[in-house]
Amino acid sequence: MEFxxxxxxxxxxxxxxxxxxxxxxxxxxxxxxxxxxxLQYHKSLRAMIDSAPTLLP
Numbered sequence: 783m784e785f786x787x788x789x790x791x792x793x794x795x796x797x798x799x800x801x802x803x804x805x806x807x808x809x810x811x812x813x814x815x816x817x818x819x820x821l822q823y824h825k826s827l828r829a830m831i832d833s834a835p836t837l838l839p
Contacts, residue, residue, distance in 0.1 A: 787812055787821060 792812050799805045831837055 792809070795808055795812075796805055799808055
């Protein structure tokens with residue numbers, strides 16, 4: 783998930799997206815607190831899954 787917010791990934795996504803508004807919205811989304819909170823959410827979710835004894839193989 784952290785890779786999704788890396789500068790290189792953002793640049794690639796920016797170049798691949800068509801439309802000025804779509805490019806702008808992707809940059810705003812990545813640079814805003816939404817991306818930060820999404821990253822924190824997925825990290826905490828992963829930690830819960832890793833520590834749940836019923837989900838271990």
